[in-house]
Amino acid sequence: MITNEEKLETMKPKDGMQQYLAASARAIPPSGIRRFFDLVSASKDSSIISLGVGEPDFVTPWRFRDAAVYSLEKGKTQYTANAGMPELREAIGEYLHDRFHLTYNPADEILVTVGGSEAIDLAIRALLEPGDELLIPEPTYIPYNPIATLGGGVPVGIETYAKDQFKLTEESLRAAITPRSKLLILCYPSNPTGAVMTYEDLLPIAKVVEEHDLIVVSDEIYAELSYGSRHVSFASLPGMRDRTIVVSGFSKAFAMTGWRMGYACGHSDLIGAMLKIHQYTVMCAPIMGQVAALEALKNGMEDMHRMIESYNQRRRLVVQGFREIGLECHEPQGAFYAFPSIQSTGLSSEEFSQRLVQEVKVAAVPGHVFGRGGEGFIRCSYATSVAQLSEALERIGGFLNKLR
Amino acid sequence: MNELKLKILDLLKEDARLSGATIATMLGVGEAEVSAAIEEMERDHVIVKYATVVNWSKVDDEKVTALIEVECTPERGRGFESIAERIYLYPEVKSVYLMSGAYDLLVEIEGKNLKEVASFVSNKLSTIESVIATKTFFILKKYKQDGIIFEEFEDDHRLLVSP
Numbered sequence: 001m002i003t004n005e006e007k008l009e010t011m012k013p014k015d016g017m018q019q020y021l022a023a024s025a026r027a028i029p030p031s032g033i034r035r036f037f038d039l040v041s042a043s044k045d046s047s048i049i050s051l052g053v054g055e056p057d058f059v060t061p062w063r064f065r066d067a068a069v070y071s072l073e074k075g076k077t078q079y080t081a082n083a084g085m086p087e088l089r090e091a092i093g094e095y096l097h098d099r100f101h102l103t104y105n106p107a108d109e110i111l112v113t114v115g116g117s118e119a120i121d122l123a124i125r126a127l128l129e130p131g132d133e134l135l136i137p138e139p140t141y142i143p144y145n146p147i148a149t150l151g152g153g154v155p156v157g158i159e160t161y162a163k164d165q166f167k168l169t170e171e172s173l174r175a176a177i178t179p180r181s182k183l184l185i186l187c188y189p190s191n192p193t194g195a196v197m198t199y200e201d202l203l204p205i206a207k208v209v210e211e212h213d214l215i216v217v218s219d220e221i222y223a224e225l226s227y228g229s230r231h232v233s234f235a236s237l238p239g240m241r242d243r244t245i246v247v248s249g250f251s252k253a254f255a256m257t258g259w260r261m262g263y264a265c266g267h268s269d270l271i272g273a274m275l276k277i278h279q280y281t282v283m284c285a286p287i288m289g290q291v292a293a294l295e296a297l298k299n300g301m302e303d304m305h306r307m308i309e310s311y312n313q314r315r316r317l318v319v320q321g322f323r324e325i326g327l328e329c330h331e332p333q334g335a336f337y338a339f340p341s342i343q344s345t346g347l348s349s350e351e352f353s354q355r356l357v358q359e360v361k362v363a364a365v366p367g368h369v370f371g372r373g374g375e376g377f378i379r380c381s382y383a384t385s386v387a388q389l390s391e392a393l394e395r396i397g398g399f400l401n402k403l404r
Numbered sequence: 405m406n407e408l409k410l411k412i413l414d415l416l417k418e419d420a421r422l423s424g425a426t427i428a429t430m431l432g433v434g435e436a437e438v439s440a441a442i443e444e445m446e447r448d449h450v451i452v453k454y455a456t457v458v459n460w461s462k463v464d465d466e467k468v469t470a471l472i473e474v475e476c477t478p479e480r481g482r483g484f485e486s487i488a489e490r491i492y493l494y495p496e497v498k499s500v501y502l503m504s505g506a507y508d509l510l511v512e513i514e515g516k517n518l519k520e521v522a523s524f525v526s527n528k529l530s531t532i533e534s535v536i537a538t539k540t541f542f543i544l545k546k547y548k549q550d551g552i553i554f555e556e557f558e559d560d561h562r563l564l565v566s567p
Contacts, residue, residue: 031567033565033566033567036565037563037564037565037566040564040565041563041564041565048564050562050564050565052564052565052566053562053563053564053565053566054566054567055562055566057560057562141567142567143567191567313415313430313431314430316429316430316431316432317426317429317430320429363564363565365565386419386422386426386430387419390426
């Protein structure tokens, strides 16, 4: 008897299907994080403590979930306006004004997207032409680079350093600029380093942006997770509002990753172009997510502050923990990642992370997958319980002792 | 109550086993400051006890819990204080609250079985002179107690590694 699998095997063309792929799809490498995920998941070992998770450890607060459940019961299952429900866009506008002094017209300057990820994709697609250069301070969140490549753009990494707390400096930005530079990505608070940029840090960057007529895509998804002082939006700097597309969403601040709720704000010309692509590709963000997001903005600030306070406590615990076991660790001021240096071990970050999983069952993401300047570091998410964090630190300490 | 003490209480009510050193690190203050605040709160009976929340339904040695509404006549000059005291001194009484509304005291009582609870109500509680009436409600299942959900449905469902 021929099994279904065998049948499928005989039906496959001999040379595979690679030849049919678009060159651009072939050109983008698989995500380094995905590779590491496969390695960790393959072990199926329940004793692994993962510090590799890029999402909150809180479940979405019940009142947001309840709002979505209730709306489903009431039969709210339709498309919404392409740009998102008008009441949600209005609530986003008010929220951004209250929290970050930003003013956008909900009618044509705010677009609700399927996660912050879609907003990033739309912004890059709407603005980058083949050959245009996209400046990306690194180490950074991975997708900017492949999205730019897909559209024929040229990603240009700008290395940032632990000695500068991984901030982008005016000098390194200037050094990377060419006549083809068009877009600058800013992702602060930063995934993976936890770096933030203050008003004073951003001011010289704004000057360069103006001088070289750049457009900025400012990914501020971690804005609320700023621990030293209130987050400063790049769009709030003098002259930067119309040059900036602010990307944010509900995933991190409101613990809503699986809902895929994001948004983009900016000049109506830019948002209008993004809306065009959005309506052809996804039509609108899912309605149940929009309902939950609206509830989050209306009644969820207390929940949000409770979660942020908890991240902050664990941030202090983890940074001190790394220093105590002998790893240099710059103080992350935002997001929920610590980015300790493992250079003192003499291992590459890939080797270190692999051996860490295999020998002491702790998963941390090797820094090199985040681009230039990431080698020699590991990304450790502290969005996990205090008990797990303490145990993980102890295990990493044991692993370091074994190496010495 | 100052802000530090409130923050310490917030942490301890979630996990009473956190050490002073860990609490100090998490709050970004000195360990001596935390120890002093905790000692002060223990002395002032703000922190009354470090107890364990037990899901007794998972223990073979099962218990029966009942809530009893008690209607009674207050005493001149002492109100409900002495009646409440006569009730709460029994070890099987887990909590006693003075209530607004249709009855006066709400008593939570725990016993080995139904008979034990029933006998407490008829022999001890109802015989107190100022008690006019009682209504007993047996608890069938505890879903949540003191902010802690007993069912384990909110496990970590996250992918082990994500961007």
